[in-house]
Every structure is written in C-alpha cells, then in structure tokens.
Amino acid sequence: ERQKLAQLRRLPAETMDGQTVELLANLEVPLELPLIAQAGVEGIGLFRSEFMFMNRAELPDEDEQTEVYGAAVEAMEGDPVTIRVLDWGGEKEIEALQNSGFTTEISGINPALGLRGIRMLLRNPELLETQLAAILRAGSKGPVKILLPMVTSVEEVRATREILQKVVRRLKRRGEELPARMPPLGIMIETPAAALSADALALEADFFAIGTNDLTMYAMAADRGDIEVAKLYDPLHPGLLRLIQFTVEAGLRLRKPVSVCGEMAANPKLTPLLLGLGLRSLSMNASAVPKVKLVVRNISIAECARLARRVMEQTEPAEIRDLVAEFAEKSA
Ligand code: PEP
Numbered sequence: 001e002r003q004k005l006a007q008l009r010r011l012p013a014e015t016m017d018g019q020t021v022e023l024l025a026n027l028e029v030p031l032e033l034p035l036i037a038q039a040g041v042e043g044i045g046l047f048r049s050e051f052m053f054m055n056r057a058e059l060p061d062e063d064e065q066t067e068v069y070g071a072a073v074e075a076m077e078g079d080p081v082t083i084r085v086l087d088w089g090g091e092k093e094i095e096a097l098q099n100s101g102f103t104t105e106i107s108g109i110n111p112a113l114g115l116r117g118i119r120m121l122l123r124n125p126e127l128l129e130t131q132l133a134a135i136l137r138a139g140s141k142g143p144v145k146i147l148l149p150m151v152t153s154v155e156e157v158r159a160t161r162e163i164l165q166k167v168v169r170r171l172k173r174r175g176e177e178l179p180a181r182m183p184p185l186g187i188m189i190e191t192p193a194a195a196l197s198a199d200a201l202a203l204e205a206d207f208f209a210i211g212t213n214d215l216t217m218y219a220m221a222a223d224r225g226d227i228e229v230a231k232l233y234d235p236l237h238p239g240l241l242r243l244i245q246f247t248v249e250a251g252l253r254l255r256k257p258v259s260v261c262g263e264m265a266a267n268p269k270l271t272p273l274l275l276g277l278g279l280r281s282l283s284m285n286a287s288a289v290p291k292v293k294l295v296v297r298n299i300s301i302a303e304c305a306r307l308a309r310r311v312m313e314q315t316e317p318a319e320i321r322d323l324v325a326e327f328a329e330k331s332a
C-alpha cells in the first residue's frame, strides 16, 4: 500500500478521459515544506501566513518575512507559491498585533463579521505594504502569487492593487531585486457576497481560491467551531454548492483560474463532484494528496459532470450526500 502511494507521487493527476487536474498543497507552518516537496504537487495553493505573526511580542519585519517566503519559494524549485496575506480576525488572536498600535478590532461586536482579513489590512496599510514588499522580494527567487483573504467587494481588490503598485515603486527606488513578471493578485472566495459577485470580481482579480471552510460558515451562518450548529455546517448544502457553481462558472467565463483550498478539496469523496462542477485545481493538506490523486486517476470528467448535474437538481443535503456516496462506492 505504502509503495503504491510512493509510485503515485510520480504519476500525473489525470482523469481517465485525459483531463489534467492541478493538485496543490496548503501550508500552515514551514515545518511542512519537506513533506510538501515530496507530495507530488504542482505548487503551494495556499500559504497561510498567520503562523509568522503568532506567539510573539513583536511583528515580523520585511526582511524576516522575505526570508520565510523566500525559503518556501526555493523549496518548491520553480513551482508557484501562492502566499495569502495575513488573515487576522475572527477567532484568531495575535499578541504582536495588539502590541503594535495597529487597529485590529474597534467594536468587538462580532469578530467573524468585523475587521477580519483584507478589511483589517486595508485599515492598517503599513502592515499590508510590509507583507507585499516581502512577497515581491521573495518573488525574485521563483514564481509567487498573492492571495487576499475575506474579500467582499471589488473596491478591496482595487485598493490592494494600488498599494501593490506603490510598493513596487518603492522597492524599485531602493534597488531591490523584483520578480521578472508582476505576481498575479487573486482573492479568496469565502463570503457569499464574493461568490455571488464573482463575475464582477473576475474583472479585478487574477484568480480565485474558494475557501470552503469560511464560505460554509458564512453561507450557513454557522460558526466553524460551534458544536451546537455543527450539523448545519455542511458543505453539501445546496446553498453552498450553488455559490461554488456560480464562482466556477464566472471564472471559466472570464478566463480566471479557480481553485478550491478549503477542507472540501482534501476529501476524496468530494473530488468527483468538484471536478463535475468544473474545477480543475485543488489545494489541500499534503497528506491528503495521494488519496485525491488516486480518485482523479480513476474517474472521467464525463461521469463527474453527470454526477454534478444530478446533485445540482437536488434540494436537500441528505439526497446529495447519498448521490456522492453512491458514486464513490461505484468508482472505488
Ligand atoms: C477557508 O476558509 O476555506 C480557508 C482555506 O481559509 P482558512 O481555513 O485559513 O480560514
């Protein structure tokens, strides 16, 4: 079994009808880098930068961040690294930020609906500028992409792009080495507003990464961590699937790459459905890659599309769950 998985690493993630699927890794801490380099992925689809800000009294400066991002870029040896700027807020608490004088939460009424992700960064542009500068500098070592968390509007993307351009000018004046090409600027789709305005956002953003963990939470109005509503926190709810479908179709129409980087992407039972909805890029914990790749290699896009069509006709999560389970059994 283990040997089989090792062989699998070198085989392409290609369906039986010859469609390639891009499998990428999520990174939460740099300790995972050696594992990711061995996982048989084509890059890092989600580099969560939060770890760098946690459990310390002072914020990491530009040089420190450049080094950390640069190490990931070098470890991936030419495969792209998608670095998400700081997603602070909600349940996450960062001491260094509280000590910094930056504005992290004004009202404290509902942190999940407050100054989280890109909202907090645009409220504290220096924090964003430092991080963008470090990503750009790391990008001189290999391909990087920039990913924005918790986006709800085109203005947030426009404002970030302006800041990015300002940072580029500043780095040029300083004589820093920059990427040969400007890194793509993409956004997380993890709020219903973003999903349902994906067509407008696709005109501003270079790519989408669907964050199903938060998208499920915000769509279902059920906290990720609240066991009392864990039953409602259901990625197979038709409401959530329609948000994903709308996003994927907008991306396809406007030729912007779309990936899924939430937990859904790591669940091999859901791979056929995601491919059937039109997705061709999945980013997950490195340990999930072999199982997902195995499924990809055992199915055809044609049957996935049929499954997705049937699923999208259902109105109840239980029926969807049955269809998905039935398909998984049949193709196992
Ligand atoms: C998500 O929300 O699905 C996601 C990938 O981001 P995080 O889990 O870091 O919030």
Ligand code: MG
Pocket: 190, 211, 213, 214
């Ligand atoms: Mg998220």
